[in-house]
Amino acid sequence: MKSADLLVFETLRPRLFLIAYRMLGMRADAEDIVQDAWLRFSASRHDEVRSAEAWLVTITTRLSIDRLRSLKNEREAYSGWWIPEPVVEMVEDTPEAAAELASEVSVAMLWVLERLTPEERAAFLMRKVFDCDYDELSAMLGKSEAACRQLVHRAQERIRQERPRFTVSKNMHRAVLDNFMKAAASADRDAMKSLLSADVEYRADGGGKVPSLDKLLVGTGRVAGLYWAVEHAFPERVVYKMARVNGEPGLIRYIDGKVESVQSFCVDDGEISRIYVVRNPDKLQSIPSLQ
Missing domain, CATH: 1.20.140.160 (PhyR, sigma-like (SL) domain)
Structure with a gap:
């Protein structure tokens, strides 16, 4: 060599x-x-x-x-x-960190x-x-x-x-997600529902390692209700942080300071149309706990 x-x-x-x-x-x-x-x-x-x-x-x-x-x-x-x-x-x-990466992947x-x-x-x-x-x-x-x-x-x-029917700018994607994060953190079910499309789809990957939904969850009421249930199951123990997930705005959810999930969102015409939640701990090992 x-x-x-x-x-x-x-x-x-x-x-x-x-x-x-x-x-x-x-x-x-x-x-x-x-x-x-x-x-x-x-x-x-x-x-x-x-x-x-x-x-x-x-x-x-x-x-x-x-x-x-x-x-x-x-x-x-x-x-x-x-x-x-x-x-x-x-x-x-910071302005430097606000520059979004390409969302090709x-x-x-x-x-x-x-x-x-x-x-x-x-x-x-x-x-x-x-x-x-x-x-x-x-x-x-x-x-x-x-x-x-x-x-x-x-x-x-x-x-x-x-693919989603309409493309949105990174700024809109982030703004919608920021509003959803605040609504989820405050368990405001109506505010969450207003940001979800009527046929929103929610999928979660627990890999058999942690409890997770095995079936597709569809509809504003069911999806908003799931986020509401998490807040009420762990009162004052849930923290959301904005992150770049594969180049797009996404969320990390912490419970008791530990990473519980990484969440990716499709925003279609100003509404969240699909949510992909990774809960399998094998896929979250590189993410540090909340400081």
């Missing part, structure tokens, strides 16, 4: 991690894929590698496809809803990507997120350009069906 090889790999590591994470939705799995890519890169004959970047991106994508296929049965047997592991950044009240988007086949997911991400040309995609997936175009088309159609 040459130090130059390691430098190339370390330079590309962030991009490789993003590819693997967007494919798999779990940080540990993504890190394993990147490490495997490095081992294969370091053992390869570099005189046969025209572009280290293309080689590493291709092997990372292929390894991710294989890993996603092997995870299929595991996720189908998962207890309750499987929601991707969130990437969380705390939001501080929002929890809602990763949720939709779970509905695709591994190859559709790879084709869509590499084409639409990483801007690969179809000839690059063809070499990467070992398929014809026509087949790659069809994969991207099918993925786009599925994503279009699942």
Whole structure:
């Protein structure tokens, strides 16, 4: 192994991690894929590698496809809803921190990507997120350009069906969420209901590790009632904090100072239309307790 090889790999590591994470939705799995890519890169004959970047991106994508296929049965047997592991950044009240990150890998988007086949997911991400040309995609997936175009088309159609009808600005998203946070913290059921769409959907991932709803919760009354019930079950023990969750405004809920859940929200035409709540403690280990 040459130090130059390691430098190339370390330079590309962030991009490789993003590819693997967007494919798999779990940080540990993504890190394993990147490490495997490095081992294969370091053992390869570099005189046969025209572009280290293309080689590493291709092997990372292929390894991710294989890993996603092997995870299929595991996720189908998962207890309750499987929601991707969130990437969380705390939001501080400073102009610098107020600059939102790109929402290309929002929890809602990763949720939709779970509905695709591994190859559709790879084709869509590499084409639409990483801007690969179809000839690059063809070499990467070992398929014809026509087949790659069809994969991207099918993925786009599925994503279009699942996405909110209207897009909102980050400022509106955050304003709606801030109002909802205040309403939830004060157990104001009517205020919460006014911020939820009539057919709002609520999903929670407990992974069988903590109590959680296994069924889809739908409707303003039921969802607002659930937040109301949490406040009344733990009076003066619940704290909400705004955070960036996969680049979008989200919430962390603490009970007795410990992280209870990370919550992601879809805002559609000024109303909250979908809520994704991660309660599985295995997916919350990187988030510190409340100081």
